[in-house]
């Protein structure tokens with residue numbers, strides 16, 4: 575009979591698997607974008623307050639901290655507290671906070687840099703625009719907000735397995751609420767929130783055989799195979815299975831692995847950043 579200890583172990587292993595997938599993805603994004611920070615932050619100024627919303631285990635924060643000599647206050651928030659490192663590393667703090675809820679009053683206009691990557695799908699049925707305007711409210715005058723999100727609109731140069739991956743991703747984003755084109759209006763949301771110097775850049779993210787660095791290429795393949803397994807399970811839970819047969823669904827992660835290792839894959843990542851006047 576399963577005990578509560580078994581359940582805790584299962585949750586811990588599931589979290590470790592997800593954190594490994596996110597760590598692989600982090601290396602892929604860092605390599606393809608050539609930077610961790612797109613907004614023009616002057617990290618040499620003293621005592622900056624830096625927020626990473628949807629931080630998971632704070633890997634982005636820890637990686638930024640490791641490249642900067644000045645001590646700053648690094649704050650990570652997420653709705654899955656089990657992801658937070660225990661104890662928090664020096665200079666970092668972690669807090670339970672959903673992007674769909676009001677942020678603490680004493681955090682308003684208190685950050686020099688608000689960063690959020692690949693978290694807006696977690697808005698669910700909540701308006702994405704409202705989540706973005708809440709983030710804008712956290713930025714000090716002169717400070718920056720930066721959003722990095724996947725863009726599944728437009729034509730794809732990927733092979734058949736990865737085009738199927740993209741179709742399943744679009745379907746999932748539509749079903750959970752954010753909608754597959756959720757990243758396209760981000761620039762206008764930041765403008766409507768009253769921010770200035772609003773900028774946008776699209777990055778080509780390469781995976782597997784399309785990635786020039788062999789070490790990062792492997793991490794990209796591993797990330798996509800794990801993500802394909804999650805997408806397969808989500809699709810199975812949906813009425814109609816997106817017209818995929820049981821056999822197609824079962825073999826889908828393996829088809830993704832073969833195609834990414836032999837041909838590679840590309841995704842578009844949109845970075846949007848803006849300043850509080």
Ligand SMILES: C[S@@+](CC[C@H](N)C(=O)[O-])C[C@H]1O[C@@H](n2cnc3c(N)ncnc32)[C@H](O)[C@@H]1O
Nearest residue numbers: 596628630652653654671672673691692693696
């Ligand atoms: C795809 S992961 C990205 C993690 C990290 N930002 C990165 O780029 O590596 C999405 C993260 O957002 C968190 N998340 C999902 N919905 C959220 C919400 N409503 N509010 C805050 N965080 C959320 C998840 O728990 C997860 O850690």
